[in-house]
Amino acid sequence: MLDSTKISRRQSEIRQELAALVGKEKPTEDETRSLGDLDGEYRTNETRYRAALIAEDEQRSEAKGELETRSDREYADLIGRFELRQVALALDEGRALDGATAEVVQEMRGAGGFRGVPVPFEVLEQRSTVSTDTPSPINTRPIIDRLFPASVAARLGVSSVSIAQGSEAFPVATAGATAGWAATEGGNVPNDTAFQTGETTLSPDQTLGAHMRISRKALKQSGAGLEAAIRRDMSAAIGTELDRAILLGSGSAGEPLGVISGAATYGIVDTDMTAAAPTWTAFKAEVIAFMQANAITDPSQVKLGISPAIWGDLDDAIWDAGSGITEWDRLAKHIGAGNIVLGNQLTAGTALLTTTVNGVAPAFVGLWGGLDLIRDVYSDAQSGGLRLTGLITADVTVARGLQTRIMSNIG
Structure with a gap:
């Protein structure tokens, strides 16, 4: 001391x-x-x-x-030692939590908002096994990346926001300073536009649930392997559906409004490419539009999401028969192969172009608290099984539509 x-x-x-x-x-x-x-x-x-x-x-x-x-x-270390198996046994048998698991659960309960056993999002991350069979968590990536490494939305630059409670507002400048020349000596320079901002908000109005049934045999036979199985199953189910909702959520029936389906609401330009074959020239027009809007200065600043079918068409389209160069080669050369994302979440004939401007992501995903794990020991009581429901509160918003462009009906 x-x-x-x-x-x-x-x-x-x-x-x-x-x-x-x-x-x-x-x-x-x-x-x-x-x-x-x-x-x-x-x-x-x-x-x-x-x-x-x-x-x-x-x-x-x-x-x-x-x-x-x-x-x-210290908290990251506690999460690294969190055992999901303890949660499953606590829900099934009433076994008391102990060690790091008990500390993390107590910490999250203090924030409130959980009916069942709270589980940090980080616990669903992909873990590698070392020689001592001790789980080794990956703690270096943002929440969406960490939970779902193959997420199309994450690779397109969508940012996640961890929210304890309430709503989160993102003010964005919509009008501001103007530059101009004084018309005469001693005359005033132009100053007609007031600085203005608009707000987009993430609200805890949508709940995503992942339901799983665990048989009595799995509980008694799996042992420590049950933890890895629950991680994989929960992560796959939540990751797939959340990724789809981020891009294609309908905004109704409990779903958030996705980036593509909410293009008109978010002010995103959607270019109809009906009857146009996928070529670098078509994508180049959208890149140029980004440049003309002062959103980017180089094509490599764009991230492009396309379906595997569009990739196949680009790779089959020969631009220069003599050299064997394809439209895909031209696209990858200018955009950068690392900035192109292939995803089944994108509908056929749709391409999504995004860019990050001054650190502002093209879209935001709000995640409230953690995974709320609730048990049901009655539905499968006759067989001795256990049902688990994991609930996540999430929302999607686009702060500035200028940073995203959509190409639909390609080919």
Whole structure:
């Protein structure tokens, strides 16, 4: 413990003792003597306290970075030791949680909003197995990447926002400064447009559920392997459906409004390519439109999502018969193969182009709290099975439609 902390605590004790003695109308000789001693000690400690702060200043500066990140590292370490198997057994048999699992659950319960057992999103991440068979979590990627490494939305630059409670608003500048020349000497420069912003909001109105049935045999036979099985199953089910909703959500029947299906609402340009074959020239027109809107300065700043069928058409279309160069070769050369995402989530004949501008993602996905895991021991009671339902509250929004373009009915 730092000397300054020890002195500060002692000063607090002295103040309490002085307060008790000062309140007496007729203190004894011993109490009067104590008053003098405590007063002298208090004044001496004030000098010592200032000296300790000066001496510890360098030490505090060196430790500042560690102190600021220690709590995050400790919590990440707890999540790394979280055992989903404990949650399954707690729901099935009523077994008490212990260790890191119990600490994380208690921490999340403190935030409220869970009917069942709360499970952090990070627990559904893909884990690798090392020689000691100890799960090794991957903690270096954002939530969507970490949960669903193959997510089309994540690879297209969609950003995830972790929200504890309430709604999250994203103000975006819609009008601002104008530049122009003074018409005459001493004349005013143009200043007709006021700075304005518009807001898009993530609201906890949509709930995604993943339902799984665990047989009695699986509970008794799987052992530690049950954890890996639940991770894979939950992650696959949630990842696939959330990815689809981010792009194609209808905005009704409990679904959020997806980026493609909500193009008109979000102000996204949707170019109808009816009867036009997929070529680099067609995609180049959309890239040029991005440039003319000052959204990008280079084609490599665009991320492109297409269906496998469009990739097949591009690869079959020969641009230069003599050299064997295909339309796919031309597209990959300018956009960059690493920026092109193939995904079955995209409907046939649809391409999605996105870009990130000044750190602002083309779309945002809000995830509230964590996975709320609820048990049902009654539906399969006759067979001794267990049903688990994982609930996630999520929403999708596009802050600025200018950063996204859609090409539909290609080919």
